[in-house]
Amino acid sequence: MxxxxxxxxxxxxxxxxxxxxxxxxxxxxxxxxxxxxxxxxxxxxxxxxxxxxxxxxxxxxxxxxxxxxxxxxxxxxxxxxxxxxxxxxxxxxxxxxxxxxxxxxxxMQIVFQDPYASLNPREKIRTMLGHALAVHHIGRPEEREDRIVKLLEQVGLTGDYLDRFPHEFSGGQRQRIGIARALAVExxxxxxxxxxxxxxxxxxxxxxxxxxxxxxxxxxxxxxxxxxxxxxxxxxxxxxxxxxxxxxxxxxxxxxxxxxxxxxxxxxxxxxxxxxxxxxxxxxxxxxxxxxxxxxxxxxxxxxxxxxxxxxxxxxxxxxxxxxxxxxxxxxxxxxxxxxxxxxxxxxxx
Incomplete structure (x- = not known):
């Protein structure tokens, strides 16, 4: 058969x-x-x-x-x-x-191949991750700072990186930030x-x-x-x-x-x-x-x-x-x- x-x-x-x-x-x-x-x-x-x-x-x-x-x-x-x-x-x-x-x-989110090209070179990490939370109305404005720090910690970084620009990171660190951005909206x-x-x-x-x-x-x-x-x-x-x-x-x-x-x-x-x-x-x-x-x-x-x-x-x-x-x-x-x-x-x- x-x-x-x-x-x-x-x-x-x-x-x-x-x-x-x-x-x-x-x-x-x-x-x-x-x-x-x-x-x-x-x-x-x-x-x-x-x-x-x-x-x-x-x-x-x-x-x-x-x-x-x-x-x-x-x-x-x-x-x-x-x-x-x-x-x-x-x-x-x-x-x-x-x-x-x-x-x-x-x-539905995406992590891109080129971590540098996918990040806005004019934005600090604080602003970049904050935009993702604000656009999708996640958390109150006063809570978002703590959420951003937690996101960075979840991908192996710390809150000390919040006020840095993408060019100040290594390739691996930039990809971790890209992953954090994808995870930000849960x-x-x-x-x-x-x-x-x-x-x-x-x-x-x-x-x-x-x-x-x-x-x-x-x-x-x-x-x-x-x-x-x-x-x-x-x-x-x-x-x-x-x-x-x-x-x-x-x-x-x-x-x-x-x-x-x-x-x-x-x-x-x-x-x-x-x-x-x-x-x-x-x-x-x-x-x-x-x-x-x-x-x-x-x-x-x-x-x-x-x-x-x-x-x-x-x-x-x-x-x-x-x-x-x-x-x-x-x-x-x-x-x-x-x-x-x-x-x-x-x-x-x-």
Whole structure:
């Protein structure tokens, strides 16, 4: 009997999901010609589905250009989705107006990749964190000073830093301030967009440990975006692997790192440094560069670099299919025999 395809968001227990993303697309128009008309689209996110349970940290990984950051920004409506739905705590926020969306800004926050660029260089830390509290009417004005000091202490800083400007801090300290700003409004959900990629390795570990501690203290739900699989393994409960705008694999962290199913995931993991030479998998070298999202390959978008691709890979778009409990993979070569594997190749219209 053929096993039906289970949508990848079922892997997280949709009934307890704080965030459910279904068939999300984000296309950026390319304009040109005499009349500056739309002549093509960058398909940054192309039919992505997943969900995140309350209190869960889900890692989102892939090479540069895979669409990770666009997913994070679109989920928060910092970018408007082209198609699909984003359900946050039971409400589809995809079509909400800007005034309606304002109610959810307090509950959904972001920690940016570049801690210096994300902070106003003309504002002292006292003013910066105070704005966040005032905009969302958190606490009385006379109480906010104490709340700001407490926020700094929660991220490993002290009240002595209140009257300093961003340029007076190290990179790691600035990222801690960015985290404090996100926490100031007491959010339910945080997108951490490569929050450690701009930091030294020793500082990366400190910031990741801080996020882990804050997750436990505040029961945070988080989408943790990164290209460093070693960092993602340390903090995530589950991992989503993306390539060229599509989901390749979703699995619990331990299962994905021990038994990856998709050839792209195997290639990424083979490149992770491992001090134990006996445990290090054979390095898989991917040929060529990631194709352009303006004109992605037909069928499986990974097929042009895949070491096990066959002609059928060019004809169908693989659907993420459950290969073991809670483990989904979009590959016609590695899915269980008899599983429903793919959908016909369709022309994606913006």
């Amino acid at each position: 053929t096993k039906p395809v289970i949508p990848p968001n079922a892997a997280s227990g949709q009934q307890d999901a704080l965030l459910t993303v279904t068939n999300l697309k984000k296309y950026f128009p390319i304009k040109g010609g005499v009349f500056n008309r739309v002549i093509n689209h960058v398909k940054a996110v192309n039919d992505v589905s997943f969900s995140i349970k309350r209190g869960e940290v889900v890692g989102l990984v892939g090479e540069s250009g895979s669409g990770k950051t666009t997913v994070g920004r679109t989920v928060l409506r910092l970018e408007e989705p082209t198609d699909g739905s984003i359900v946050f705590d039971g409400t589809d926020i995809t079509r909400l107006s800007k005034p309606e969306m304002r109610r959810y800004r307090k509950r 959010p339910d959900f945080i997108v951490a967009d490569e929050p450690v990629s701009a930091l030294d390795v020793s500082i990366q570990a400190q910031v990741v440990n801080l996020l882990e501690d804050l997750k436990a203290e505040f029961n945070l739900t988080m989408l943790f975006i990164a290209h460093d699989l070693a960092v993602v393994e340390h903090i995530s409960d589950r991992v989503i692997v993306m390539y060229l705008g599509r989901v390749m694999e979703i699995a619990p962290t331990r299962k994905l790192y021990r038994s990856p199913n998709h050839p792209y995931t195997k290639a990424l993991l083979s490149a992770v440094p491992n001090p134990d030479a006996r445990a290090r998998p054979d390095r898989i070298i991917l040929k060529g560069d990631i194709p352009s999202p303006i004109n992605p390959p037909s069928g499986c978008v990974f097929r042009t670099r895949c070491p096990i691709a066959i002609p059928d890979c060019a004809k169908v778009i693989p659907v993420p299919t459950e290969v073991s409990p809670g483990h989904f993979s979009a590959c016609i070569r590695t899915a269980p025999q008899g599983a429903a594997l793919s959908t016909p190749e369709l022309q994606d219209a913006p």
